[in-house]
Amino acid sequence: MASASRDLQGADVFDEAVRGTCDDASLCKRYAVSIGYWKDPYIEYFVRQPKERKAPEISRGYYARVQGVGHLLKAFLQKTECNCQIINLGAGMDTLFWKLKDENLLPRKYFEIDFPSIVTRKIHNIKSKPPLSKPIAESHSGESLLIDAHSLDSSRYAIIGADLRELPKLEENLKKCNMDPRLPTLLMAECVLIYMTREHSAALLKWAAGIFRDAMFINYEQVNMADRFGQIMIDNLQSRQCNLVGVEDCRSLETQKERFLLHGWETANAVDMVKVYTGLPAADLKRIEALEFLDERELLEQLMQHYCLCWATKDSCHLGLAEIAL
Template sequence: MSDCTDAAIQATCNDASVCKKYAVDKGYWMDRFISYMVPGRIQRKQPEISRGYYARTNSIWLLLKRFLTRCSCTCQIVSLGAGLDTTYWRLGSENMLPIRYIEVDFLDVVVRKIRCISAKVPLHSCLSDFSTQDDESCLHCGSYHLVSADMRNLGELEEKLKQSGIDYSVPTLFLTECVLIYMSPEKSNAIIQWVAEKFSDAAFINYEQIHMNDTFGQVMISNLKARQCLLAGAEACTSLKAMEDRFINVGWHNAQCQDMWSTYNGLPDKRKIEQIEMLDEAELLQQLMEHYCLCVAIKESSDFGLESLLRF
């Protein structure tokens, strides 16, 4: 993958953070930390975009809290391609931190996030043993770890997780949001299989594009290609069943995939947030959400009840 493509992929971090900040400012959900990651006023976004991010953020949030509750927080969360995400701080504000929370991303993104954390007291005051960083490629503070790695290189990823103190003996949840699709299926499947082989009790939450082989999907691919974002893994994102099978085929005990339109309609605050902004084209929202999905896979050897994550 070329450097220009990597830079374009990293630019999607900005897009996502800005859209989340706008949605939070409008009241779609509460996140008092995102303004420290993304300061200033945000240009208006279409209601379809904000509702999409509401569905994405809140469905994952509910699953994370369910996982933490099942494990009594004696567990780990690994966020691959975390960007400027603020989930660690949100969980901390609710006294729901796991024993280890690891974020991984490209070096440039990690450097930017470390500088932001260092500059904002409300962010670094939540981290134990925080000190000014000489090495901006990583941050290790108590339960929080932020490291840089090219996730297409499984050996490098594994080494960075080891440096973060990863414990293969405790329940661990891996989270990817629009990450795997930027890798070839061979590379992403290697990560999925590695997790299944290394952990006896694990969950994997993957938010990603779906139905990439229909007309709408092809337009999405073309639009991203114009921005030098090549969806190298699009061929693995053809159907809900294909998304489930990629986990089952490499050792996960169970997997369930659901498009975001179905997920959105099942969220408890849906009617409330629909009062925030009027929506002109409901059909466009449905079509857009039907081209994103949430896939949850579990592998359980103990009795934590991780099967409950499959009901979303």
């Protein structure tokens, strides 16, 4: 009994550290936006401007990630003509819903999942800030919009507090918010799966492949983690009590793809962020590289070699999802 309670405390501490990664991501995004890397008029409502400056390598890395994920996401919306749903797993303070609405690209419904404490914070911000709450009300039609401290369900946007390791509950919550397994579905996970054990993330990928007939999964996270630089990244996070328990699947681009192909997905692609970054339009690169002076390119390259974008598809209705490329 005593040891069970010790284990539970250990798990709680670890989950708390994982939840803390949400703030890191939002702070980095807010900083990069304030320098002018990309536009996001909503991030300021979720996180304060960081006091310290962030290294340009970090902001350039975030820029490549936002562009890469955005490209794949828009290709999916185009193939499905927005007649689809998006499920953002471990969404943190992501502002994608508002940006898609501004661009007139909302799917039929956009769902976000995160731990209940993160969701409560997000909903608190939404409730208290009209630039966030107004677009939700505007896109809503039909029955009354449900918004309390722990969940939000409108006709186009739902935020669900759930643990991605508890799939039956997750599915039940999604269904309560009118998730429709027959609709083409885009699942996204940005720096999330690595915080789950291999067994838990495999179960999640398998569940998604089982429930949706037509789907795409975009996964952004670490790769090439078996080398020295990877070990430094692991040690850094460990010193903050944050274990990268899913690191095994982040050994290479091959292991990243394999996990999808082994668990019910028909196609899988993976590229490291060096490839994503160098493939960006020359004019964009020129613009962002003029924003801040970068001392040495080596660190930027090392960082980008250790992150990747992986996307997998299954496509019973022949929507052409397998053709989606960067």
